[in-house]
Amino acid sequence: MKAELSQEWITICEQQDLTPNAGTCVQFNKEQVAIFFCQRNKSLYAVANFDPIGQANVISRGIMGSIQGKTYVSSPLYKQHFDLITGECLESPEHSLKTYAVRVDDELIQLKEAC
């Protein structure tokens, strides 16, 4: 039933549980997901929490920022940059983070599998 479930938006937490301009790790369908809320451009991003290069669940603890208009998170372990929209690692494109659909609905943060 998981396939069907993931087509639905699932409420994860409240908006106030997120720290502005930083990451938060949440559990979604038994996966670890890092959600970032950028207050400056009023956007939400959701990517996998596992750093494929450092091999640890730490992405939510990285600093977010922008390079030439691209919003990214830099891994706290070895500082590679991951595009928050595509998940792609800017230094080693062979690595990327899975991305998820994320939205805020009446102060609630919701996730679903990206289509």
Added chain:
Amino acid sequence: MSKQRIIVVGNGMVGHKFIDTIISDDSVDYEVITFSEESRLAYDRVQLSYFFSGKSADDLALTDATYYQENGIKFVLNDKVVDLDFANKQVVTQSGRIEDYDKLVLATGSFPFVPPIPGNDQEHCHVYRTIDDLEGITESGKTSKVGVVIGGGLLGLEAGNALVNLGLETHIVEFAPRLMAVQLDDGGGALLRRKIEDLGVKVHTEKATSEIVAGEFCRYRMNFADGSFLETDTIIFSAGIRPQDELARSSGLTIGERGGIVINNHCQTSVADVYAIGECALWENFIFGLVAPGYQMAKVAASHIKGEAKHVFTGADMSTKLKLLGVDVASIGEVHGRTAGAQSYTYHDEIEQVYKRLIVSADGKKVVGAVLVGDVEAYGSLLQLMLNDMDLPENPSALILPTAGDEQASGLGVEALPDSASICSCFDVSKGDIKEAVAAGCTSMSELKGSTNVSTGCGGCSSLAKQVLDSELANLGFEVKNDICEHFAYSRHELVDIIRVKKIKTFDEMLNRCGEGLGCEICKPAVGSILASYWNDYVLEDAHIELQDTNDIYLGNMQKDGTYSVVPRVAGGEITPDKLIVLGSVAKEFDLYTKLTGGQRVDLFGAQLHELPIIWKKLIDAGFETGHAYGKSLRTVKSCVGSTWCRYGVKDSVGFAIEIENRYKGLRSPHKIKFGVSGCTRECAEAQTKDVGLIATDKGWNMYVCGNGGMRPRHGDLFATDLTDEMLQKYTDRFLMFYIRTADRLQRTSVWLENLEGGLDYLREVIIEDKLNIAEELESEMAENIKNYQCEWKTTIESPEKMKRFKHFANSEELDNSLSFTTQREQRFPSSKASAQPIKIIELTE
């Protein structure tokens, strides 16, 4: 008209280069088919040896199936071309496939020569050419203790390195009297040998192997012509390469006397519409065993096929610069004294193990050749002098004397090079090409690489390319910028001024006033640190959270598995037995790996997020405070035991160290700050390697500043002598505050001083004579800092709001299930990670 059909036999480095060149021109459309005997598409053979330091076949790949498919290139792997039918313009493969061509390009490369020694075909005898070969060597390595390389040339030494990396006792057996006989002279060869032997590799010269038989102690025994023998478990043959011309030969193409497919300046062979490029081609009786000339041939052939004939092949330079077994070696031009009347300069430093020989023309005006071992700084300059036929400077010996890397010394800067000077031979990039790219808007090495490919091959040209880039930028009137990043067009020093003058309190205000974009991991922590040094807020105020590196947010250093370390302050290194017991019992309760640090305190490793506050609560209850091991702030004040116990001590170094540590703890700064306090001149606290070092004298304290251990050690400079406790405190307050105000981000005091105009004298004028009239201001800023000190861990565990962050998931109580540990020496360690690939750490500076 149907498309022209090109068949490329061999998909090695050069074959691929040819294909890439021919498809990059959109104006012509060809149908391209390539055949390879190997099981993979082209990969970087030059970097082959990195296979042993963890690069996978994928890392080495130069292309992939998707790229070929997208560009309509057909490829057939594992299928050798066995016959060429020129009359019908067809090729025939081993599997029986027959294909027509309009143009045929042979890029079959070379094969390793294996001397006809009886017993050379046994299971653990290898060559060193393909990824498959290396996989075989790795397999043999698993069941071997000793390995031998036959051949002490360039590749033989690389193969030797591979054996060392596999952990084998390594021998190199060479027939000639010296290593790298082709490239080096006697002196260079001898020094190289010494250096390699120092690394534990055994070198045997003038040995001809006569047979390989079963061994007594190892798998095999190699018997030598002189009656001696050597036993080994694995053998790698590296006795030279031979052009792979078998196919061409059997099909009737003209072949050179000693092999190689004969080509002209357009890379055409003796048969119409058939070209040969790369290591299989013989041009003017010469085979080029390097990739750069092959790439040039690929370009030449592609342009001839397109009917442009705008490039011709006119030979190539065979100079090389390499790091073999960790030893730098370079050879330029002709080094064996075959040039009539040539004279030479030699520099030989046996202590530092450097050998350099410069060979000049009979009239002393031009470079003929050079050999460099141990120090290859001069390679770029010498090579340019030779390639561009430039006149040598007044005093040529300066080029190889120890300062030769320094351009002023040699009188040769990149400015002096003509536009035609070739900077990158792998990609045929000239100084003129770089100039054009800069004029078109390139301002960084990464942009330059993107637009010209410079430095993306062997990498040997990177420093030269950077120099040309910088000099061109300067010529165009660009300032070499020290902007902190793309979000703020200011240096850290300027940001400090802006924050102070405009009384800016948050990053948002800062971005709105003078920045752009969202910020990044460079400007955010830098601004965070300046805000903390000026307004001294609690670093975990909500508005500052996003500015902090993970270490600062969770008040601990992140370890490789995502857990954190716990380092309580142990001021001056003095600790009571009761406190030691608390450390021990906390470590035991949470199963934390425990180690004494180099900073005279105890580090507890492996705490998970949710454990951190509980651990710290216990420590704080027992009287501990945060040690700021995570922050860019005061770290430790190292002390020696001093006059209270030591027979020689003249002052109470421990007591004073504790006082200092408590005074400056928590102070945020551009980089970490360390102190050392020694009770007498014996200097057991190593104070002279610290940012501030104090050594007791019978009249007071001698103050040293700007010392550094770490990556680039520097002894501190004696700043003032025989100071009273009060004077010392004043000077230290001023010194630290002045450093915090003016240093760049991540600049230790040592580097800061080295970049400070006026140096130590100026520093004395500011701190001691108060030339800028800011001493009082600096002291009061420090007083403010000291007054506002709080233990961040205490503040954190007292705030329920802050505590929310110390959970792995915001929406679940579960823990990170990917952590796993092993036990060694009775303590817990992270299990090693699945991928053993070396990790590239991104430097935060260009």
